[in-house]
Amino acid sequence: MREFIDGAEAIVRGALDAGCDFFAGYPITPATPILLHMVRELPKIDGVAIQAEDEIASMGFCIGAAMTGCRVLTATSGPGISLYSENIGLAIMGEVPLVIINVQRMGPSTGGATTTAQGDIQFMRWGMSGGYPVIVLSPTNVLECYSLTRRAFNLAERFRVPVFLATDKETVATRTTVNISAYEQVPVRERTLTAAEAEFIPYHVAQPDEVPPMSPYGGPHVVRFTSSSHNERGYLTKNPADVEGLNRHLVAKIDEHVDEITLVMTDIQPGAETLIVSYGLTARAALEAAELARAAGHAVSTLVIYSLWPVPEAAIRAALDGVRRVLVAELNLGQYRREIERLVRDDQQVIGVHRVDGQLISPHDILQKGELL
Amino acid sequence: MIQAERTTYLNEDLLPMPFCPGCGHSTILEKLDEALVNLQLDPRQVVLVTDIGCQGLSDKYFSTNAFHGLHGRSVTYATGIKLANPDLKVIVLIGDGGCGIGGHHLLNAARRNIGMTVLVFNNLNFGMTGGEHSVMTPVDAVTTTTRYGHVEQPLDICGTVQVNGASFVARSTSFEKDLPDLITQAIQHDGFSLVDIWELCSAYYAPSNRFNKKLLYATMDELGYDTGVLFQGDRPEYTRAYRESVQDQRGKPLIAPRPLDTRYTSNLTGPVHCAVAGAAGKKIGTAAAAFSQGAILSGLWATQRNEYPVTVKTGHSVADVILSREDTVQMGKPSPDVMLVLFPEGLKKEQARVADLSEDAVLYINADLLPVETRARVVPLNFSATRQKKEYWAMMGIAALLVDTGLYPLAAFRDAAALRREFAEKNLAAIDASAGLLG
Ligand SMILES: Cc1ncc(C[n+]2csc(CCOP(=O)(O)OP(=O)(O)O)c2C)c(N)n1
Ligand SMILES: [Mg+2]
Numbered sequence: 020m021r022e023f024i025d026g027a028e029a030i031v032r033g034a035l036d037a038g039c040d041f042f043a044g045y046p047i048t049p050a051t052p053i054l055l056h057m058v059r060e061l062p063k064i065d066g067v068a069i070q071a072e073d074e075i076a077s078m079g080f081c082i083g084a085a086m087t088g089c090r091v092l093t094a095t096s097g098p099g100i101s102l103y104s105e106n107i108g109l110a111i112m113g114e115v116p117l118v119i120i121n122v123q124r125m126g127p128s129t130g131g132a133t134t135t136a137q138g139d140i141q142f143m144r145w146g147m148s149g150g151y152p153v154i155v156l157s158p159t160n161v162l163e164c165y166s167l168t169r170r171a172f173n174l175a176e177r178f179r180v181p182v183f184l185a186t187d188k189e190t191v192a193t194r195t196t197v198n199i200s201a202y203e204q205v206p207v208r209e210r211t212l213t214a215a216e217a218e219f220i221p222y223h224v225a226q227p228d229e230v231p232p233m234s235p236y237g238g239p240h241v242v243r244f245t246s247s248s249h250n251e252r253g254y255l256t257k258n259p260a261d262v263e264g265l266n267r268h269l270v271a272k273i274d275e276h277v278d279e280i281t282l283v284m285t286d287i288q289p290g291a292e293t294l295i296v297s298y299g300l301t302a303r304a305a306l307e308a309a310e311l312a313r314a315a316g317h318a319v320s321t322l323v324i325y326s327l328w329p330v331p332e333a334a335i336r337a338a339l340d341g342v343r344r345v346l347v348a349e350l351n352l353g354q355y356r357r358e359i360e361r362l363v364r365d366d367q368q369v370i371g372v373h374r375v376d377g378q379l380i381s382p383h384d385i386l387q388k389g390e391l392l
Numbered sequence: 393m394i395q396a397e398r399t400t401y402l403n404e405d406l407l408p409m410p411f412c413p414g415c416g417h418s419t420i421l422e423k424l425d426e427a428l429v430n431l432q433l434d435p436r437q438v439v440l441v442t443d444i445g446c447q448g449l450s451d452k453y454f455s456t457n458a459f460h461g462l463h464g465r466s467v468t469y470a471t472g473i474k475l476a477n478p479d480l481k482v483i484v485l486i487g488d489g490g491c492g493i494g495g496h497h498l499l500n501a502a503r504r505n506i507g508m509t510v511l512v513f514n515n516l517n518f519g520m521t522g523g524e525h526s527v528m529t530p531v532d533a534v535t536t537t538t539r540y541g542h543v544e545q546p547l548d549i550c551g552t553v554q555v556n557g558a559s560f561v562a563r564s565t566s567f568e569k570d571l572p573d574l575i576t577q578a579i580q581h582d583g584f585s586l587v588d589i590w591e592l593c594s595a596y597y598a599p600s601n602r603f604n605k606k607l608l609y610a611t612m613d614e615l616g617y618d619t620g621v622l623f624q625g626d627r628p629e630y631t632r633a634y635r636e637s638v639q640d641q642r643g644k645p646l647i648a649p650r651p652l653d654t655r656y657t658s659n660l661t662g663p664v665h666c667a668v669a670g671a672a673g674k675k676i677g678t679a680a681a682a683f684s685q686g687a688i689l690s691g692l693w694a695t696q697r698n699e700y701p702v703t704v705k706t707g708h709s710v711a712d713v714i715l716s717r718e719d720t721v722q723m724g725k726p727s728p729d730v731m732l733v734l735f736p737e738g739l740k741k742e743q744a745r746v747a748d749l750s751e752d753a754v755l756y757i758n759a760d761l762l763p764v765e766t767r768a769r770v771v772p773l774n775f776s777a778t779r780q781k782k783e784y785w786a787m788m789g790i791a792a793l794l795v796d797t798g799l800y801p802l803a804a805f806r807d808a809a810a811l812r813r814e815f816a817e818k819n820l821a822a823i824d825a826s827a828g829l830l831g
Contacts, residue, residue, distance in 0.1 A: 020649075020651040020652070020653060021651070021652055021654075021688050021693075022649045022650055022651055022652060022688075023650075023652060023681070023684055023685050023688055023694065023696075024649070028647065031647065032646075032647060032648075035646055035647070041472075041475070041476060043472070048702065056647065059647075060646055060647055062638030062639075062641035062642065063641050063642060063643065063644045063645070063646055064642075064646065065635075065642055067475050067476065067634065069475065069634070071468075071500075072496055072497065072499075072500040073496065075465060075468065075497075076465075076468045076471070076496075076497055076500070078468075079461070079465045079467075079468020079469050079471065079472060079497070080468055080469075080471050080472035080475060081472060082461070082468075082469055082472060083441075083459070083468065083469040083470065083471060083472020083473040083474075083475070083476065084472040084473070084475055084476040085472075086459065086469075086472075086473065087472070087473045087476035087477045087480070088476060088477070089476045105462055105465075106462065106465070109461055109462055113461075132702050133699075133700075133701075133702060189697070192697075192698065193695060193696065193697045194681065194684065194695070194696045195693075195694070195695040195696070196684075196688050196692075196693040196694050196695065196719070198719070199649045199651060235477075236439050236457050236459075236473055236476075236477065236480060237436065237437060237439075237457075237477045237479065237480050238436070239436070240436065241435055241436055241455065241456065241457055242457045242458075243451070243457070243458045244458065244459045244460065244461075245451070245458075245459075245460040245461075246460060246461050246462060247460060253458070254406075254452050255449070255452060255460070381726065383726065
């Protein structure tokens with residue numbers, strides 16, 4: 020059985036099936052449909068959905084609720100992500116599980132409200148002070164809006180870190196046909212909690228890459244949270260050993276587990292000299308381009324990256340093996356191309372296929388740039 | 393088990409607090425402790441949310457839950473915590489500086505009447521960063537950023553939150569004997585409560601302005617500021633009011649797939665890209681959705697993309713629908729195979745695509761918009777003659793297009809147009825009225 024559905028609804032259904040029970044957001048095109056869905060749906064399961072006074076407050080509400088035991092979601096677009104920035108830093112520092120839907124629109128600044136773009140790829144990763152890691156997933160279609168939203172919630176719990184879903188106006192607003200049985204049912208990962216009778220040391224980890232279990236406000240323990248450098252008890256500290264331990268932990272818990280986060284789709288053709296790399300909605304054009312190129316007798320391989328951050332370096336290197344040229348297609352002027360460029364060998368050429376005129380990259384654009392016509 | 397009476401909520405092993413000698417912060421925190429002792433609350437049911445600034449160093453010294461966040465944002469975390477668990481007692485400690493940068497959040501928490509208690513540690517300047525002026529610094533005061541005297545009007549935080557809906561508002565000083573009682577009352581209040589507590593900053597404001605207890609009271613007098621409870625009202629606390637307002641939704645079924653079964657067949661082979669160009673408010677998107685759903689009912693795959701200006705009730709409205717036999721990735725084609733142009737706004741927007749249509753393409757167009765420059769086969773549709781409302785022209789045009797192209801059975805489109813029962817009758821009537829369009 021099929022249905023006709025857009026990405027916004029798929030994201031919302033994914034969030035609800037992932038156990039989301041709290042949403043705060045501020046209206047912005049093209050992310051507003053997610054707010055509207057959540058405001059309608061969450062009261063049905065005794066959850067809370069609220070329009071905050073601005074995006075700073077949206078994130079503040081989400082963070083407070085997450086620390087009080089909720090599974091939280093927010094959704095916005097470029098200008099809103101800018102306002103989220105300080106609290107994304109706080110959520111990294113305090114290790115708050117939360118999911119942020121970024122429905123990308125054209126920037127910079129207010130840019131083009133109803134124009135699709137993929138211009139926040141580096142911003143999502145680096146747009147906070149300190150430069151500590153977050154996780155960014157990017158769906159290429161409606162089905163993946165559902166499944167990657169579910170994964171995003173699980174990763175947020177697994178790593179206690181903000182997880183972005185990097186989507187775009189086109190994917191969220193376009194309605195398409197999907198096979199209802201094709202939605203991937205990702206099992207729900209529950210929050211890891213400290214047992215009621217156990218002592219709760221809010222930030223205690225035995226190894227740097229471990230993730231400390233949580234305990235909600237109002238639960239069995241006294242809970243301390245701080246966005247300042249802290250020791251394992253959540254007390255502000257300048258002790259160099261504690262500060263270094265904390266900062267290295269924030270990186271290690273992600274970096275040492277990239278394999279758990281990595282999600283790519285590779286389609287390697289024997290003897291292919293060209294690899295087309297893409298992500299998000301542009302991957303749809305990339306796959307179509309590959310099909311056309313193959314039909315015309317060119318051997319090409321494809322790599323679709325769903326987990327943009329942390330960069331799935333091992334998977335990218337594996338896909339790069341044996342090719343001579345890499346086409347990177349994205350709706351910006353080469354943001355993720357930088358990551359590919361640092362992974363290629365000297366004898367491999369990286370060619371960017373970019374558009375920033377508000378139009379989508381077409382399969383034809385990719386074929387032309389790659390001289391595969 | 394009966395809990396022994398608590399004699400303090402301070403983490404005594406971590407004392408003393410790090411404040412300068414003579415700083416009012418220590419006094420206010422002791423009074424807060426007294427208030428907590430009065431109330432005998434379970435420390436796990438109290439969340440102390442501290443803002444940035446010297447007062448923000450205090451959470452460590454309390455045995456309750458604590459949340460120390462960003463400058464000015466304490467009220468937002470407090471709101472999230474209270475929204476998630478309305479049973480918690482949430483107490484915000486914020487400086488006069490925090491009231492400036494976080495003023496917007498204070499206004500909105502007051503306006504919503506979120507159940508939290510905000511204690512303003514008002515030392516009339518930024519203590520932590522070196523004695524700069526805040527939104528509460530009195531006129532003429534010397535601070536490190538108003539070396540030659542201060543010409544800004546100070547913010548009346550009590551008046552501000554009160555006119556915006558706060559349900560408990562009080563003002564006091566660190567010298568007032570009844571401060572613990574005032575704080576106790578504020579915490580007991582069910583709704584947004586704020587106590588503006590004046591005090592001395594012994595590092596900056598007091599020495600720079602030869603300020604002392606006497607002058608502090610004199611300044612309050614000059615501003616017409618009384619101490620004590622200034623306002624107490626009885627308004628529903630937000631986090632409970634919210635839950636009550638949505639109560640009848642509880643248990644209703646969540647949004648779920650709306651299956652479209654295959655009831656018809658289509659002879660379509662390759663993908664077909666159709667573009668419908670119309671005007672805002674003329675149900676272009678709705679008709680295109682029915683067109684897509686009819687295709688799905690005929691075993692096809694459909695993708696629909698809408699284009700319209702941000703001001704949705706004016707200008708063009710264009711929908712691109714791509715139909716295909718297979719579930720393959722469909723990005724659309726550079727030039728549509730079929731176009732339906734209904735209104736001048738749509739034609740204006742789509743002039744270039746109309747001109748670029750190939751000889752194999754078909755252009756269905758409102759006859760009133762002719763002539764147009766195109767290589768496509770032109771099929772004029774005589775809408776004016778049908779005397780149907782413009783809101784239904786898209787439905788009619790698509791019906792005519794289906795009859796002419798045979799993309800899929802008209803019956804499937806009729807079923808799709810009737811999917812939303814409240815519009816079924818009018819949609820079906822419009823489809824029936826389309827018979828004469830092709831002339
Ligand atoms: C976003 C941001 N801007 C600036 C600062 C620097 N800062 C730290 S404390 C402070 C002022 C605090 O003044 P107040 O709220 O009155 O607290 P006090 O130190 O007087 O207790 C400022 C501006 C900051 N921490 N964060
Ligand atoms: Mg101050």
